[in-house]
Amino acid sequence: MRPLRSRRASADLSARPLGRDFWKIWAAAVANRFGDQVRVASFALLTADATDDAVWLGVVIGCNYLPWLLFGLLSGAAVDRLDKRRAFVAADLGRAVLCGLLVVSVFAGTVDVAVLAAFAFVLTGLQTVSDAAFTAMLPRVVARDRLAEAHSRLSAAQGVAGQFLGPPVAVALFVVAHALPFAANACTLVFAAMLVLRVRVPRDSGGALRDLRARTLFGDVAAGLRWVRDNRAVAAYGYAVGVMNFASAGVQATLVLYTVRELGLPAGVYGLALAAWGGGAIAGNLVAPLALRRVGPATLAKLAQTCQVVGYGLLVVADGAPEMFLALALNGFGAGNWNVTSTAVIQAASPVDLLGRVGSVMRMVSFGTAPLGALAGGVLADVVSLRAPAAVGVVASVAAIWVLASLTEKPGARPGERSGVRT
Template identity: 40%
Template sequence: MTIMTDAGVTVRWRGGYGRLWSAAVLSRFGDAVRNVAFPLVAAGLTTSPFLLSVVSAAGYLPWLLFGLLGGALADRVDRRRAMWTVDVVRGVLVAAFALALALGQAHLAVLAVLAFALTTLQTLFDNAATAILPTLVPRAALPSANARLMTGQALAGTFLGAPAAGLLVTAGVALPFAVDAATYLVAAALIASLPRPAVGVSVRPAGSTLRSEIAAGVRRLWRDRLLRGGCLANLLGNLVIGGLQALLVLIITRWAGASDVVFGLVLAAYGAGGVVGGLVATRVGRWVGGGAAAMVLALAAQAGCLLVIGGVPHPAATAAALAVFGVAGMVVNVHFVSLTQQRTPDDLLGRVSSAERTLGAAGAPVGALLFGALAEVTEVNVPALAGAAFLAVSALVVRRAARTERLDDETVNRGV
């Protein structure tokens, strides 16, 4: 089977891309199942809000501590081998915890350690996965390949994994973790079967250290105006999303006046929007003239959505705005990842992507605290209005970066 992209480049589904897609979608299904069960298990082990927040923080902290290191390692090692090895280790860890749950030996400290360990391993896996895709498909086909990958993950996580988790939990609290462990091991087998010639290991200069290699990746990101602008926009976007996630239940129920049943339907609208966004992302890029322009349009649309969410107190308006917000968010993600892959040399891609992810990861907790404090002293809808301003700034940042780079290219082409 082949996929014809908008650029007229053919992607072979039966080659490495199809196996990578299958592994990523299967892993997302397992992650969604585990992510639903995780807080339920934690709440059964303690009633302390502080201890529950510690477990949650343990799942985010590794990106700040080890994100850059994970990118440097992804550029040093055989990425295929690193990915399947990480999946095997994660499968064993989750299986061991499932066994502990089944035997009644689970403790909150073990849950926190598991969350920390899984995210630590993810820092290597995700950066290696970003870097490996350009070795499996032509660079011109990356937006289409990324869109299909992210759409499959959104479908598996939102519409398959999350509902399945509820059924599995009722059958036994250990069962979701056993299923997650199995998905890791199957995904590892799929990744291990990727064609070896598609994956290369960069040759390091004599005397090179991890610190100097990380610095080289950060410098590469900083010197690329477009990626630097996209990275700043990503930071502001994660700040807004982190704040919204913390307050969304209050915005939907208290401000928009939705019942508990309607609350779930409103959230489902966001997930559906993400799937639609994956289906139309490459078309949007073609219509507006490229990935950077698509990002500007999508960020501006997200700003408008937050104005509706914060300004119209009605569940239907909130659901519609969240759906469009999800569409636009997927468009931003597809094109930012694709631009990073297209504009970064293969031997630096792990480090550049890790720098983007690490900076972006810092935005969510800051946003949760900032928007929470703002809601405390104003009204619960005000943070959504503030978020609109942040996203409008993000759109302007990307637009300016793209325009500056275009002017520089025109100057070079004229020989000035």
């Protein structure tokens, strides 16, 4: 009879709601993703309207990502020292003020490309603090055995808000008034900050984990890097994130040319191709919690990468739109499962005092490898073939499976432990 009661208790535990605090930060994160995508798309539109120089366009777009490489680790270390809720609110309100100043500058006609680059750089710099604070908050308001479900719901909603709604809304607002998208972003940032102000975030207990905090901010960064390096499973997921993003960026950077030149399809099909990838990713986000309960995170991570292998392989041999749509949907489905699995495992494994730093390490890997992958994909497409980036994707996904091969399931353990994580 005792095992039966244990199973019933486990079922009751898994059926409990995620709670109001989760839904508040869920709404805040979705609003931020939508607003950020509106802003980034509008920076490109405003820069193209101000200059025909492709170099300046690249500079402005690059300033939307460069702070992650320069300040991401420091932001994560700072957040681990600070009150997470206050750090999030301060960063988002600071970004809202900057968006307001940009609106005034656009209306006044005093914006040039150098000013746009500066605004993009500072806004993203504050975003590194906001995102690190969110990463550290979520496992504090959601039980660690529910992180996969929480990330599933969050990733699916962010995918819809960011990928499907953000860019077209940015274009529509920009047509009405060039400053309007930035005003909309200011509103989403204030909305997110007000929601997070109402979230009850438990304070750090310190104690046994106090030795993970060094005397200096750079010492904190070093401690976080050492922890990721020494944790076999988290390091494996980090390596896999790097190779996966490298390959994905190469394919995405050349996808429009692959669609139009290699397959000879109309340019409008490119939008449908992106929708196929995004739809597959959202489906993967939603399926991931059930799959995790059935097979465990280590197995699901490998299956997700296997979907990537098949998807990239189909792109290598595709000769029409149906094969391309299927390939991108499979690729997105694998990516959606992978994102939920890897994030839940890494957060479940990370000590509470290191959540900001570990999340920033993973973001640095993600944002650092993507530009390199896009550049490599462009070179390969020009020198070898427009199918070459997809071939690199096959190799990269196989390499990720090989890196993850040593991870094993431990039935009955929490997500981090099931994947062989040492905490």
